[in-house]
Amino acid sequence: MYDLEGLGVKAKKAAESLLAVPDKTLCRALECAARLIRENAEYLKAENAKDIALAREKGKSEAFIDRLALSDKVIEGMAAGLIQVAHLNSPAGKIVYSYENKEQGIKVVKKNVPFGVVGIIFESRPNVSADAFALCIRTGNAVILKGGSDSLRSNVAITGLCRQALSECGIDPNAVSVIEDTEHETAARFMRMDKYVDLIIPRGSARLIRAAVENSTIPIIETGVGNCHVYVDEFADPVKSAEVVFNAKTQRYSVCNACESLVIHSSRLKDALPLIAERLKEKKVEMRCDGRAYAAIKNYEYLAEATEEDFYTEYEDAVISVKTVDSLKEAIDHINEHGTRHSESIMTENGENAATFMRDVDAAVVYHNASTRFSDGFVFGLGAEIGISTQKLHARGPMGLDALVTTKYFVEGDGAVRK
Amino acid sequence: MYDLEGLGVKAKKAAESLLAVPDKTLCRALECAARLIRENAEYLKAENAKDIALAREKGKSEAFIDRLALSDKVIEGMAAGLIQVAHLNSPAGKIVYSYENKEQGIKVVKKNVPFGVVGIIFESRPNVSADAFALCIRTGNAVILKGGSDSLRSNVAITGLCRQALSECGIDPNAVSVIEDTEHETAARFMRMDKYVDLIIPRGSARLIRAAVENSTIPIIETGVGNCHVYVDEFADPVKSAEVVFNAKTQRYSVCNACESLVIHSSRLKDALPLIAERLKEKKVEMRCDGRAYAAIKNYEYLAEATEEDFYTEYEDAVISVKTVDSLKEAIDHINEHGTRHSESIMTENGENAATFMRDVDAAVVYHNASTRFSDGFVFGLGAEIGISTQKLHARGPMGLDALVTTKYFVEGDGAVRK
Numbered sequence: 001m002y003d004l005e006g007l008g009v010k011a012k013k014a015a016e017s018l019l020a021v022p023d024k025t026l027c028r029a030l031e032c033a034a035r036l037i038r039e040n041a042e043y044l045k046a047e048n049a050k051d052i053a054l055a056r057e058k059g060k061s062e063a064f065i066d067r068l069a070l071s072d073k074v075i076e077g078m079a080a081g082l083i084q085v086a087h088l089n090s091p092a093g094k095i096v097y098s099y100e101n102k103e104q105g106i107k108v109v110k111k112n113v114p115f116g117v118v119g120i121i122f123e124s125r126p127n128v129s130a131d132a133f134a135l136c137i138r139t140g141n142a143v144i145l146k147g148g149s150d151s152l153r154s155n156v157a158i159t160g161l162c163r164q165a166l167s168e169c170g171i172d173p174n175a176v177s178v179i180e181d182t183e184h185e186t187a188a189r190f191m192r193m194d195k196y197v198d199l200i201i202p203r204g205s206a207r208l209i210r211a212a213v214e215n216s217t218i219p220i221i222e223t224g225v226g227n228c229h230v231y232v233d234e235f236a237d238p239v240k241s242a243e244v245v246f247n248a249k250t251q252r253y254s255v256c257n258a259c260e261s262l263v264i265h266s267s268r269l270k271d272a273l274p275l276i277a278e279r280l281k282e283k284k285v286e287m288r289c290d291g292r293a294y295a296a297i298k299n300y301e302y303l304a305e306a307t308e309e310d311f312y313t314e315y316e317d318a319v320i321s322v323k324t325v326d327s328l329k330e331a332i333d334h335i336n337e338h339g340t341r342h343s344e345s346i347m348t349e350n351g352e353n354a355a356t357f358m359r360d361v362d363a364a365v366v367y368h369n370a371s372t373r374f375s376d377g378f379v380f381g382l383g384a385e386i387g388i389s390t391q392k393l394h395a396r397g398p399m400g401l402d403a404l405v406t407t408k409y410f411v412e413g414d415g416a417v418r419k
Numbered sequence: 420m421y422d423l424e425g426l427g428v429k430a431k432k433a434a435e436s437l438l439a440v441p442d443k444t445l446c447r448a449l450e451c452a453a454r455l456i457r458e459n460a461e462y463l464k465a466e467n468a469k470d471i472a473l474a475r476e477k478g479k480s481e482a483f484i485d486r487l488a489l490s491d492k493v494i495e496g497m498a499a500g501l502i503q504v505a506h507l508n509s510p511a512g513k514i515v516y517s518y519e520n521k522e523q524g525i526k527v528v529k530k531n532v533p534f535g536v537v538g539i540i541f542e543s544r545p546n547v548s549a550d551a552f553a554l555c556i557r558t559g560n561a562v563i564l565k566g567g568s569d570s571l572r573s574n575v576a577i578t579g580l581c582r583q584a585l586s587e588c589g590i591d592p593n594a595v596s597v598i599e600d601t602e603h604e605t606a607a608r609f610m611r612m613d614k615y616v617d618l619i620i621p622r623g624s625a626r627l628i629r630a631a632v633e634n635s636t637i638p639i640i641e642t643g644v645g646n647c648h649v650y651v652d653e654f655a656d657p658v659k660s661a662e663v664v665f666n667a668k669t670q671r672y673s674v675c676n677a678c679e680s681l682v683i684h685s686s687r688l689k690d691a692l693p694l695i696a697e698r699l700k701e702k703k704v705e706m707r708c709d710g711r712a713y714a715a716i717k718n719y720e721y722l723a724e725a726t727e728e729d730f731y732t733e734y735e736d737a738v739i740s741v742k743t744v745d746s747l748k749e750a751i752d753h754i755n756e757h758g759t760r761h762s763e764s765i766m767t768e769n770g771e772n773a774a775t776f777m778r779d780v781d782a783a784v785v786y787h788n789a790s791t792r793f794s795d796g797f798v799f800g801l802g803a804e805i806g807i808s809t810q811k812l813h814a815r816g817p818m819g820l821d822a823l824v825t826t827k828y829f830v831e832g833d834g835a836v837r838k
Binding site: 016019020099101104105106108110115116194198199213214217219221237239240243244246247248251336358359360362363364365366367368369370371373374375379380381391392393394396397398406407408409410411412413414415416417418 | 435438439518520523524525527529534535613617618632633636638640656658659662663665666667670755777778779781782783784785786787788789790792793794798799800810811812813815816817825826827828829830831832833834835836837
């Protein structure tokens with residue numbers, strides 16, 4: 001059996017030693033890792049080529065290979081990302097609350113501190129290794145990576161350079177490690193190592209995230225799955241609506257903040273819907289419509305009938321479902337029933353309707369007259385992104401460095417006893 | 420099978436309607452509940468008497484009956500608590516982050532919002548019903564209560580009055596409900612109702628909390644279990660140390676922030692330890708010592724030998740374990756191995772040792788020259804307490820109203836599309 005426990009012990013020890021490492025040394029380690037990644041680009045590509053060869057043998061799709069591949073551009077992106085994170089302000093150490101209880105003779109200060117050991121579970125996209133390393137180390141956390149098995153050699157190569165960077169800066173290299181075993185059962189055991197791991201962030205498919213929710217005894221932050229809606233209200237501007245739906249659906253298909261479903265008020269089937277269809281036609285987007293919407297654009301070239309299942313589907317493709325409603329309330333209820341609490345938008349010129357929608361739709365990010373595609377740590381000014389949380393505990397929506405610290409109360413007395 | 424799903428549906432609907440209820444109406448409902456509780460004290464005592472009679476028949480201990488009993492003092496405490504929470508500032512609606520992305524044409528605001536439906540699981544202490552109702556409703560959350568089965572009639576009576584108060588203020592009474600089924604399996608099903616419940620806070624025994632960690636698919640906040648230490652350092656003041664250990668151990672035995680273990684530097688066995696023993700003798704506290712500590716106070720009247728198991732035990736009684744160490748590092752390692760990440764204190768006049776201890780001990784609250792008994796939401800200036808979190812996600816240490824809100828991003832554009 002793979003020695004996961006040994007890995008946990010070493011990571012926990014590294015996390016403890018990180019508490020004494022000054023922030024500027026952490027930054028230096030990130031910059032050093034960036035340099036090593038640039039210097040060893042050929043080595044990374046060679047290791048990656050072995051992963052790709054095996055993936056092709058297994059008959060993986062070109063989209064899969066594309067995510068797996070470490071091109072020069074992706075490698076430079078990893079290096080630039082490391083340097084960017086080194087230049088951010090760290091939230092660790094920041095005082096978030098203070099209180100002096102004079103009657104009891106104590107001073108209370110609450111500060112941000114690292115979690116300790118963070119586990120990141122992700123699919124076969126090896127550049128995530130470098131991103132996760134940067135964000136975790138900068139906030140003083142050790143990190144254990146469990147990447148998709150098809151990217152194992154690439155992940156080991158990247159983190160090998162990161163470990164070398166830590167060593168060169170006098171930091172315990174076990175602050176980053178990769179689970180090198182690819183057995184399914186090992187991932188399950190990892191999620192129950194609450195003695196050594198303080199937090200798990202699963203990034204990837206709905207199935208992977210559900211497995212973590214069901215099985216983990218370690219606190220987790222759910223990320224990613226996005227069945228996002230744009231609702232075109234009774235008082236929507238049709239031209240703005242067409243532009244926003246087009247952007248939200250087609251700017252990039254494979255992302256979690258793409259629009260998968262259009263919800264439209266019945267009074268706008270005749271003017272707004274045809275305009276939207278006109279725009280979507282440019283990218284040959286299939287529109288899977290309920291009866292009333294179908295009838296309203298029956299000559300649309302890429303038309304289909306929607307089933308109930310369509311309204312639960314994250315297509316990640318040039319397909320959009322269309323649902324007709326007769327009221328704002330019906331739109332909100334439909335979205336709360338079918339959505340994944342990620343990003344939801346209303347198109348309306350009516351301020352009251354916008355406010356009601358934004359208050360009552362239960363999602364990490366709610367929009368008024370804007371594309372769902374904006375849900376992103378960089379766009380929101382966070383300077384980095386470890387993922388987009390769709391849960392409510394600790395972090396919600398795009399997560400930057402702040403999501404990787406917890407808090408701790410520090411209390412000072414002079415022999416103070418409770419009265 | 421008990422209709423838990425029906426309860427969940429109603430609670431979720433109530434939570435949605437709460438979003439539109441102004442804060443001042445929520446406060447009025449709490450004040451109304453306080454009035455009804457005072458007016459119906461005799462009714463509450465009569466219902467409680469039935470619970471107590473059944474508990475006695477089952478042979479429950481007097482300590483158990485004491486926690487179960489609704490005395491006039493406890494009833495007045497519930498009413499006063501409701502009014503106190505009505506007078507706090509609500510964190511709901513507060514803006515915690517804002518950012519304007521001019522290039523993309525959007526304004527981003529992150530606000531505190533209610534979780535939705537909160538589940539509170541607790542043992543047979545019916546006054547928790549009123550406390551949980553106050554804290555959840557004030558922050559705009561609906562709450563489902565699962566109390567110990569021996570307190571069922573009392574819980575139903577208290578929440579009946581709370582439901583009446585909600586109705587009188589025009590609020591959906593399903594914003595508070597009690598799981599009236601006492602089957603063990605119902606509690607297990609409750610922890611997996613993630614479609615309806617957004618957060619679970621288990622309050623009670625280590626066993627109850629572990630069951631929630633193992634089985635819940637709903638995010639939980641672990642509370643309560645406290646195997647707390649006071650470490651008397653090489654540079655400790657012996658008199659202050661004796662006072663603090665005495666207070667931390669004996670001020671109240673049954674609480675989670677009581678000191679259960681004394682860790683002492685070997686150089687202080689001859690002066691500090693006898694002073695501490697002298698003080699603990701007043702309350703006949705049994706000292707379970709390792710070999711060196713045993714030898715140092717071998718004439719102490721209530722002396723015993725410690726086993727390794729003692730160092731993992733939360734006595735909640737007039738018993739303390741004593742561990743001798745030869746260095747600060749050994750003390751920190753011992754506490755991190757045996758502690759429950761609750762509250763840990765160092766007695767020392769050496770600032771550097773204090774800082775190292777506070778940085779490296781992994782606990783919600785760390786103290787310097789102060790009693791662990793201070794860990795409390797009221798003492799820390801939070802104005803209320805829903806429990807003491809010993810986990811790192813979302814809330815850590817004493818939790819006030821802040822722990823009962825999550826955040827949500829609100830984004831405004833004018834037809835903004837992502838470039």
